[in-house]
Amino acid sequence: MADGMIARLWGYNGQSTGPTIEAVEGERVRIYVTNRLPEHTSVHWHGLILPSGMDGVGGLSHPGIPPGKTFVYEFDLIKSGTFMYHPHADEMVQMAMGMMGLFIVHPRDPAFMPVDRDFAFLLAAYDIDPGTYIPRVAEMTNFNMWTWNSRIFPDIDPLVVNKGDRVRVRCGNLTMTNHPIHMHGYDFQVTCTDGGWVPESARWPEVSIDIPVGAMRAYEFDAIHEGDWAIHCHKSHHTMNAMGHDIPTFIGADKSRLTQMIRRQQPGYMPMGTAGMADMGEMSMEIPENTVPMMTGWGPHGPLEMGGMFSVVKVREGIDRDDYSDPGWYDNPPGTQAYEWTGELPEHAYNTSPKTVITPRGGVRQG
Ligand SMILES: [Cu+2]
DSSP: OBTTBOOOOOOBTTBSSOOOEEEETTOEEEEEEEOOSSSOBOOEEETOOOOGGGSOOBTTTBOOBOTTOEEEEEEEOOSOEEEEEEOOSSHHHHHHTTOOEEEEEEOSSTTSSOOSEEEEEEEEEEOOOTTOOSOOTTOSSOOOEEEETTBOBTSSOOEEEETTOEEEEEEEEOSSSOEEEEETTOOEEEEEETTEEOOGGGOOEESEEEEOTTOEEEEEEEOOSOEEEEEEESSGGGGOBSOOSOOOOOTTOOOHHHHHHHHHHOTTOOOOSSSOSTHHHHOOOOOOSSOOOSSEEEETTEEEEEOBSEEEEEEETTOOTTOOSOOOOOOOOTTOSOOOOOSOOOOOOOOOSSSOOOOOTTOOOOO
16 A cells, blocks of 8 residues: 555455456457455446446346356447446445456547546545554445555655646546545546546536546546646545544643653653644654554655645656656746745734624725
8 A cells, every 4th residue: 555554455366456457449348257255256347338247246137256266247348438347246345355446448539539648546445453454344434544546645656747748537436435636736627427428518627526436537637737736635534544533632732741741751752733733744653563654745845744545746848658757856946936935024914803804905904
């Protein structure tokens, strides 16, 4: 999942998420599924239009694939688009263990909605206690590992883009909650769902796109703005790793006397959270083995205090067509970076009343 954090998952062909299947509209595919799990499984081809008996619902479409047996799925790809696959047998366990993959069908006509860069990831959530390796499979809401392709920040690859590229980002959600994926620096349009391509007349601009549970969205944009642009789930708990949710709030509490008393017995004691929690991004606290800090990652200007579902879209000039290697951090051109002000502060409006106050014209200071 990340440097220092290994999860023992189930998957396909030795990986979670499974390999991305890419094919072309009109092709016929034959897929051999050998079950090496200790229980039966099946593969559902989410969003694809196919014969009922190939739909992969164990017990409904066909008998579950017993351990050790190989089943064949074979069908025509009658439409292009953005799809995924996952088990439809003991789903709660098998998906909580990481069984899922992307299925991309490219249009037969290469002139149909061409892009220069095509990124795809699946949202998956795991509940793995710090210091352990296997997800708790009965969890429904309290997950602590929010992943893209079963990876967490800072070990999710950046999305590397050449300036001027037409870019498509495809995202599917196989967790049990929605994820508003927000990308900085751009507006974009949703061009495809797992139902098919969105006609131009039906698109509207967005900067965040909510990915509902069990759904896929693909959006597109022209990469005209150079820079390092954050892309992340907008639920702030989903850009955290291994988070405990029963932390009391100490903001504003003066713990200095308490700290002195505790340090007599625990010399290294740090009073956490009295000014917020940003200090957790900088501190290298002792953590159990095989886990990662809740807030982590360093940027060119300090700690990012992020984890989980977070990455960076890196738009640069002069990146080769097939080059996805990390170009490093963006150097902001002179005069384009926020800076410290040390001069006189201008007059500014300030509200001392609990009532709603309409700022007078000119922004004159209140009270
Ligand atoms: Cu989320």
